[in-house]
Amino acid sequence: MRSSVPVLLAALLLAVVGCGGAPAEQGKQVTLTLNWYPYGEHAPFYHGVKQGIFSKHGINLKIQAGQGSGKTVQAVGGGQTEFGWADTSSLLAAVDSGVPVKSLGVYLQTTPAAVQFFGDKGISKPADLKGKTVAVTAGDALSKTFGAFLKQNGLAEGDVQVQNIDPAGKIAAVIAGRADALVGYANDQGPIIQDKAGKPVSQLRFADFGLTYYSDGLLTSTALLDKDPDLVKRMVAATTEAWAEAEKNPAAAVEAIKDASAQLPPPAVVLDQFTATRALLHTAGTRGQAPGVNTEADWRATIELFARTGILAAAKEPSTYWAQHLAPKG
Missing domain, CATH: 3.40.190.10 (Periplasmic binding protein-like II)
Structure with missing residues (x-):
């Protein structure tokens, strides 16, 4: 043994x-x-x-x-x-x-980058963003690519009213109606907003409008x-x-x-x-x-x-x- x-x-x-x-x-x-x-x-x-x-x-x-x-x-x-x-x-x-x-x-x-908003905002294409208030976070990756998205679709950054807000604040601004839309990831903020507000969220995905990367x-x-x-x-x-x-x-x-x-x-x-x-x-x-x-x-x-x-x-x-x-x- x-x-x-x-x-x-x-x-x-x-x-x-x-x-x-x-x-x-x-x-x-x-x-x-x-x-x-x-x-x-x-x-x-x-x-x-x-x-x-x-x-x-x-x-x-x-x-x-x-x-x-x-x-x-x-x-x-x-x-x-x-x-x-x-x-x-x-x-x-x-x-x-x-x-x-x-x-x-x-x-x-x-890219999951998208402009996100409630379905009742009357936005179905990039041109519909003209005059709208869009929440972004200054200095992040999407703040740069959002300008490229607008340019790709015939808009200037001055065509939208940009609100520089911290990431958590963007969601609150859209839910409270202080912003018409936010720029974020469709696989991140979209489901959160829909869950918190209890109503459908729509998106303009960058990849669907000429900006695939x-x-x-x-x-x-x-x-x-x-x-x-x-x-x-x-x-x-x-x-x-x-x-x-x-x-x-x-x-x-x-x-x-x-x-x-x-x-x-x-x-x-x-x-x-x-x-x-x-x-x-x-x-x-x-x-x-x-x-x-x-x-x-x-x-x-x-x-x-x-x-x-x-x-x-x-x-x-x-x-x-x-x-x-x-x-x-x-």
């Missing part, structure tokens, strides 16, 4: 040792900073943690709220967080200004890309797996995020948010591929659109912004 002890101990040791000799339940401590407070769009990350997907890849993931894509990109570039989740327009503008970051794959490949995705610093490419590869693989699993099981993903934040809306609203998010995961060029798989053609289309509308000074090669060699593969 004594001779079986070493064998038993060896088996137990193998059972608890994970990647690189670290305990599987621990892995490397890694922080992901979101673009905003948690909402339905972020459910796959919490689902991945709960299902052990990140730990399987040797990552002990800490998810923390952000304060806008621009600040998240800056935090990643400054080494304050290993990874970020942010809007592509913010990443491109930051890279052009010298922030050392790169995208690891865009997951929301059709890449939206939210995973990014890291060029320093981490150089220092620890293996960690980056594992983070990308875990993220893509978590999103694929959440896409197949949205109810479980919503259950996983339920305790993420005191600001989180009711579960039914979170499910609506994630359902809307799932519709944004692919373009014609990536349909049938894993979440986060991008094409060079889609990257070029996004870059050229932002250059044409003045968000970027000039169009550059996708490799300027995208670490294609470490990005998810189909």
Whole structure:
């Protein structure tokens, strides 16, 4: 009987040792900073943690709220967080200004950006916004792309009355009637407003009116890309797996995020948010591929659109912004 002890101990040791000799339940401590407070769009990350997907890849993931894509990109570039989740327009503008970051794959490949309003406002096309009061948040990614949306549709920024309000205040302004509409994500504010007000919300989606571009995705610093490419590869693989699993099981993903934040809306609203998010995961060029798989053609289309509308000074090669060699593969 004594001779079986070493064998038993060896088996137990193998059972608890994970990647690189670290305990599987621990892995490397890694922080992901979101673009905003948690909402339905972020459910796959919490689902991945709960299902052990990140730990399987040797990552002990800490998810923390952000304060806008621009600040998240800056935090990643400054080494304050290993990874970020942010809007592509913010990443491109930051890279052009010298922030050392790169995208690891865009997951929301059709922008959820939209002008949102109650259905009784008589708005059905961009021209109907003329003279209307629209709430925006100064300095965020959408404040820049809203101007491009107006320009794309023959309007000037002076054709609408812009109210600069903090993100939470935008929702309150629309519900109270102090603003006719707000600019935000259709997979975020829309379901919240509809739930709070109890009446239908309509939208002018940028993508439906000539402004289709890449939206939210995973990014890291060029320093981490150089220092620890293996960690980056594992983070990308875990993220893509978590999103694929959440896409197949949205109810479980919503259950996983339920305790993420005191600001989180009711579960039914979170499910609506994630359902809307799932519709944004692919373009014609990536349909049938894993979440986060991008094409060079889609990257070029996004870059050229932002250059044409003045968000970027000039169009550059996708490799300027995208670490294609470490990005998810189909």
